[in-house]
Amino acid sequence: MIPVVSIVGRSNRGKTTFIEKLIPELTQRGYRLATIKHDVHGFEIDHPGKDSYRHKAAGATISLISSPARLALVSDSDHDLTIDELRQRFIGGVDLILTEGYKRESFPKIEVFRPQGPDDLPLCSLDDQVVAIVTDTPVSLPLPQFPLDDAAVVADFIAARFLKPQSNPTIRLTVGGRNVPLNHFLSRFLRATLISMIGNLKWCDQLESEEIVITVSPKL
């Protein structure tokens, strides 16, 4: 699964500006990134491409425009999708997902903290998933702290902590969109059984090095 690091902090503390500096530091180190911005209020949209805008306006749930170099998609949601739902449905081919916001989700967080007064405390004093603070004002908390103007050291921290090469094979099972927890034995058992079941099928000669997705549809 693609690792997630959330950049969190109170409003107007410079999260977007910091992410703008962090992204090129990570891409220069060879990592491909996806970003997710959480907009709790809804957003206005200047829709990509005149024709796909017309499709959406006419009632399509999802409207996508695709060209050889890029694509854009707009979709209705029936709820505020979680990071995991967004990751599973829309994101592939990257090494890391950086989110702006999502402070209530259970992913590792880096807090951007610029106090605006003596009573302004960092979020991380209440959230043990904050793994580091980026700040212009050192705080007395037992967490790594980095200066706001040095995205390079934060990129190194993220790379060292979250972007180590994965050495164990993994398997993920979802039922009706929910992740089903699998222990070590079950993971290995399911993986080995699947690989032996499908290993002789056409196109299945590289099972060990490629992602396998099996989707079982509901019985109607």
Place this chain on the structure above:
Amino acid sequence: MIPVVSIVGRSNRGKTTFIEKLIPELTQRGYRLATIKHDVHGFEIDHPGKDSYRHKAAGATISLISSPARLALVSDSDHDLTIDELRQRFIGGVDLILTEGYKRESFPKIEVFRPQGPDDLPLCSLDDQVVAIVTDTPVSLPLPQFPLDDAAVVADFIAARFLKPQSNPTIRLTVGGRNVPLNHFLSRFLRATLISMIGNLKWCDQLESEEIVITVSPKL
């Protein structure tokens, strides 16, 4: 798999206008739609949301903005993605995908044909995947023909031909993003084996009525 119908035709024959009429006819019949517009020349984009635009400009491969009611995504592509790649990676929760363009792909096509002179022939005289013509000028070809101003009959045609309820359980297997063809025996064998393997796990009590996704990551 979500069925695909492509609306094709030469340039400036009214494809977008026809799709705009067709979409509400289908949604009124209870179907949820995704649309894909093929833009071979590339498109200019007014990016959704100021912050996610900044993420993309800073070098993110994928930038997504998500709110409780809708989401928007922009992604770089390293090639002109096929309909099947777009369907697998980005589209779910709909009954039908309508595309505008993609006349070279192997999906059923409906041609919008408005001749602009006596030598202007429909594409479908060269393409046996065209299943109907929508036209203001009847042509002598052995295909269903519908008037350009009557999207309702085309919606009925699509619903009858492509949107019949699926009565068999299905299973889909992809390896490294490629679909692996499974015959009837293998589909049933894999499905039954998986369901018996995971049927006693926590949260797996509704296996027959919910989609199950198993993802096996590469061994690194």
